Amino acid sequence: MQRFIYLIALLFLASVALDAQNQSFSGYIEAGDRAMQKDDHYNAYRLYSIAAEDEWDGSAGRKDRLSEVYYKAGVAAYKTAAYEQGQMFLMKFDSTSNKGDYPLAKYYLGANQFRQGFYDQAVASFQTFLDMQPSADAKMRMDATKKIKDSNWAIDQLAKAEDMQIRHLGTDVNSDDSDVAYTRGPNNTVYFSSNKMEWDGDSLTPNRTISKIFKQTGTAGIQPLAEGINVADKNVAHTAFTKDMKMVYYSVCDFRDYDQLRCDLYKANVGTDGSWTNGSMLKINQAGYYTGQPNVGVDKNTGDSYLFFSSDRPGGVGGRDLYRASLSADGTVGTPENLRDINTEDDDVTPFWHEGRNTLFFATDGRFTFGGLDIYRASLSGTSWREPVNLGSPINSAADDAYYVQYDETEQAYMASRRQTGEAIYYEDAKEVCCYDIYEFTPPTGIELKVLTFNDLTKEELEGVTVALYEMTPGGPVLVEEMTNLTGNGFDFIVEPGGKYQLKATKDGFTTAMDEFDLNSPELVDETSIERMMYLAPAVKLDVFTFNNVDEQPLPGSTIKLYEMADNGALTLIDEVTNTGGNDSHFELEIGKRYKVEGMKAGFGEASTEVDLRDYDANSGSTTIRRDLYLGQQLEIRVIDGITKEPLSNAAIRLVKRSGKLVGEDVNPNGNDFYYTVNLDEPFYLNTTRDGYFPRRDTLTFTQQDLIDGGGKLVFIVPLFPDDPAKFLPFEVYFDNDFPDPDAYSSRTRRNYEQTYYPYLDRQPVFREKASEGMDNQQAFLTRNKIDQFFDTEVRAGWTELTNFSDALIAYLERGNTFNLELAGFASPRAPTEYNRRLSARRNMSLEKFFRAYRGGVLGGYLDSKQLTLSETAFGETTAKLEKIYERIDRERESIYSTEASLERRVELRKPLSTSKK
Template sequence: MKLYSYLILFSLLFFPALTQAQTLNAFLQAADEAEENEDFYSALVFHSNALEFDTSNIDQIYNVARSARLFNAFRLAEEHYARVFDLQTEGEYPNAGFYLALMKMRQGKYEGAAEHFSIYLSEFEGDDEEYTKHARRLMEASRWAIDIVDNPVEEFIINHTGSEINTPFTEFGAVNVDDTIYFSSMQFDNPEDDYIPPRPITHILKSDGEFAEPLPDTINLPGRHTAHNAFTPEMDRVYYTICDYVTGRQINCGLYYRDIEDGKWGAAVRLPDTINVEGYTATQPSVGLDPMTMREVLYFVSDRPGGAGGMDIWAVEILDDGEFGIPFNVESINTEEDDITPFYHYATHTLYFSSEGRKGLGGFDIYKAYDENGQWGDITHLGYPLNTSYDEIYYTLSDDSRTALFSSNREQSFFVDEEKEACCFDIYEMDILPTVHLITQTFDAVTRDSLPGAVVRLVDRADPENLVIEHYSPDEVEYRFPLDRDREYMVVTEKEGYMPDTIYFDTRQLEEDEDEIVKQIYLRPDQLELDVLVFDARTRMPLLGVEVAVINTDDLDRERQEYTNPDSNNFNFPIQRGFTYRIVANRKGYTSATELLEPEDYAGLDRIEKRLYLNIGDLADFLPLVLYFDNDEPDRRSWSRQTDVKYSETFGPYYAKKDKFIEHYTEPLEGEERDEEALRLNRFFETELKKGYDDLASFLEVLVPHLEAGDRVDIHLKGYASPRASREYNLILGFRRVNSVINELREYEDGILVQYLDEGLLNIREESFGSTQAPPDVIGDLDDERNSIYSLGASKERRVEIVKIKVGQ
């Protein structure tokens, strides 16, 4: 594994066993063997010894430069590449200029680096496709780095964690758990390893800030690398790696986990072969979420096939039963170079990682990507001084985003070799200062006037229970809050008599010089007016007699508002802001109409209008269909059950008597009582008598297609009368009224229904109840015409009802 071998370079505190008395060939052979084993420190020493035989030998100067570069002794490598660059006459080492530029870049000499990358491209562009591509990218990055270093992130305060954690060896992978820092250190020996030179191993340690101690041997397995601990948010499991030397300094790692119960680590469990692919490394675990599914995943790093190149970041879903899904490559993050050390920050849904393949300051730099609507958004470089021309890896961040830990081999780290200025990785701590402020201002949304006395709360969205700051003053309109960068916040504002308001914002993409965010908050009164207008969908005419209900679907315990308006198609409801409402309109003979009213529909409004259009229903939607008759109609004083009159012929004359009925009945009344009874009778004529007539026309219009389709339709008609005449007469009158409705059916549309009546496809069941069903309070006294003829009670008894419909084949 490349990264682990790289870390080992800085943990070798031995010197090669050859002496100055050895021959040139012996030094060269030893150097070749050391490079083959990736022991670049020994290779550098042996090549340096070989160079002493002839200090002007350009081949040996280049060998020293290469070994120094691979050992990350950048100053020494730059010095020797510069000599090769100056001594060569025929371009014997065309890549010397490339690496000279790279070594300048790795030391932060960006102007010189950009210049030498430009020189290299002017001489050798196109000779080697890979070198040309890298030179172009690194030249651009060097020029970009000048501006980045000149504009440091001022809120980053970085400190070396000191000798309590760091040693002359390599320390990495630090994470703070409840004020205990867990980290890995490559400072341990394996007494049973007879490899020459000795190879160090890694163990996990924990530190309370004063003293660091290794975890017990039951976790740190003797003779094996144990590293990279990653805890679940619930602290009920820890993922980590166990690694072994394969050949020389080549290491292969596998991922394991241990469940934690009552603070004790359980038995080690190796992750399945779909994750630990044989022959490849799986390492650097971090527990997080997949932005696509928001389900828990394990991020890790591997050189397995199927990646973008080098070491890649992978992820695997952790299933509900504790098993693991199929690993997938995090394609939007990875590059052709190495992408390593992922860390998922739960509080901000951010993935931090290090990469060599993006525009950076040199080596591995730290980047972040936010979850944006289920995708990883733009990738952001974290700037200087967190990133330097050296390597920055293993970034972790506290839940409150105030403290970070990372590893770096920057100049402040402990040197392994003072002369060669080659240092190891040490752990650093970074304090992140709040340098941004939120200013809130409250207003009345209707009047646009300033609104003092609101309660304004700033809440961290990563933990909605965590109230950051609350401000309240009865006379204040403006409040000021300190903020952290890279956080998601919500501001909750409340005031009595107004709807509460919540706004969301984040501090992710702020410019470096942006130190203030202003939010103007407009509170609306907590109620608004809802107007509902109902129309016939075919005619577009206003529809009277509709029942409209408004239901709060967010709080079903609230009483629904509903009423029928017999006089108009206009309904008015007061509704409370902030809820979703369902508006339902019903009228006999029509299908229901429903409209959903959501908060965003009335945002910014004080009154809103909704129009509903009702379509004609099916036959059953008309039931009961009630048709009203004038007194003793049709065929006054007839004892026949039959009539030649059809219902529509009785309707016109009766409807024309509306004013007569109102006048006769209200004549003895006065004031409000007279007005009220007049209104009741007017409503009867308009919304019951006329509605029945109109409904019959619509009913027949719907009936015809059923019959034409071959349906058999059974209709049950019931006739009624008021108690003004005898019981026997009223029974006959009820049948006569039913017969007039049948006549209406037979003559409808020039007799279109006759054939269906004759063929038995349309069957009419006739029944008369006369006055037997009239309530006792309906007056039948012949001498009291006002009550027995013109009253609302008597008028409602003179009717035919279609009460039942049966439709079948």
């Protein structure tokens, strides 16, 4: 964005003044709308800002339009890079009553916050936009999602920022317009591009500024190049010299719109005195498309020269892409090649080739960035580009950072940045809405890494090895460089101080050797050169195949774990492979070692085998060993105490197929778990016994859904119940308010407990509603949860204990034993004391009726014969420890529906006073 925009804005504002003088508020908004329609975002931002600063006159319509103008000013500010102002306006908008009319507001708020480096705030704003606007434009939703990822990435990266000083070049070079492309030329001359020249022949008034190439030699002043190069009515920029300094490439650009450029690449001859002559357009340009930002580099491995540039021509990946074209000694440029391994769907620009590292530096906003454009590097190994790496903070910032330059390892590096610093030279006091300045810094110096490879068995030098160097990043290892030495065992790399690296050495017929080192470790932190020795052992290839034990068919998706076995049997995991598409896995084993191989898959039992290479003849060369593993579906059976739910050891298990074939018969004296291999959809019979417990028989059939429910394995829980009913006691069963027989004054009832239990369960929703009536949302939520917990852990659990106890009681009495059971009835203090005592007696009697009716009346006979006796106590409300409020009839929420009152309406079945066994 250039200074002329501000001047145009003044005239533009003046042109609408007459139209707006009687209704300036609306007039400025409408003028801003017209500017936005022309993509004149800067003037729109200024016009909306004036309207937003106009005081509200109290009218409803004016108040509604304040929301509109805050939103529009925030959006226009973002699009013209005034991010701080954009955030301010959108925060004002967020406090208005009409914010629902502009569903994209949170997106633009997040975008302004992101470009200022307020990453936590940006994540919150973007997430709110995504949550509240599921039908918003797909491209904006994708961009919001990307910026959330960028923000989280930037937060992590800032924690690892380099301790580095970024120095502003000052006013000798930088102006109040954009200054970029700092370049070294012949005779110690420095070149850069600046927009500080006014275009006298411009058709617009006031005249726009225009880009020109400037040079500085030694202490001489800064001067623009001659008009033969700096064409009067063109934007000229971006200097790139060939290695011999005899030819230079540069960009010549026209205004596409009044502030957007379309460029072509030119070349010129360079004389011994540094003069440029015979400027001419290259044939690789495409009419109507941007082709600019040239850079010349030589591949140090091949000696080939290339011209790098950026272009938005058709056929690219997206936005502006990076290209390179071969460059002949006479300056002939070959066919451009799109660097697709580097380019993204967004802009990839400002290429710079560093010959010493065989690395391309460039700027992009299509990868993880701290804000706008970030500077990345990508190394070239052979013909392959390695994964680009962000240069990190503080080289990159929340602003646009581009035009990286560094000629030698020992020299300063330069870049252009739009970051807001105290030194930056802009025409705005707020230091927004403008320009690139040029900065210099001392990049971290590289450390020499020497790698030597050896045969692990003979300890001799090993030639023909390939060594790959990886940088360990939060996203995983990133390949930096890869070398193969056919005639020796030495490899030379350059690594960065403070980095973490991994080395991988490979050679056919040998195991892979790995090495990792951290340059922050005390033994390496001060080293200027490092040597690492890597040992590769002659390899034996192991092929492992997995099969289903049931039908012996291939079993894909199995996980194979390879362990090294020590002499004492200790295992060390050295590799793990999961082949989702097949049943084969492959490993390299070292001669002289012993291994264990385990196969497993979710829902299947494990299988294992051993491979012993301790006596293997190393002179026999590389060979292949095969192992087949057969896996069955795994069933885990756990035996627990049916009352306490605790694991129950010393149980006996017998699992039989329906055909009668025994699957397994075991006793576990030290635990409660049993493991078997079974087939899905096949019936099994399970008999479980243990002293002091009822024996149990289950019919089991397992399905694919059981596997899913079990998280990939079959699990069956066997609860055993004690054959001594006394072990179940004490426990409680619960009643609805005034049940059985509401409003009755009798101590007797004809209803058994089962006739009150199920109607009570049906009233759970009523209790939820009544117990929380009149409460605020949070208190109501907690109260309803409390009611649900009461019904689950008290009412339903009491019924389960009652039926299990009754079954145990029947078996106990069948063996000729006698049993005495005490029933203690209780009531809540809502009714008079005597009424509650009689109600408690009715509750006791309902339990007696339950026992007489249970399982066809079996227990009734024992009651008649006095082999089973019941003693009953009706406590009523006498033991209730509740506040007086629960007694009040007019306070039903507390006296009927609260859990405190509900807990008092119960019968406690207590441990017998005396029992006798036979």
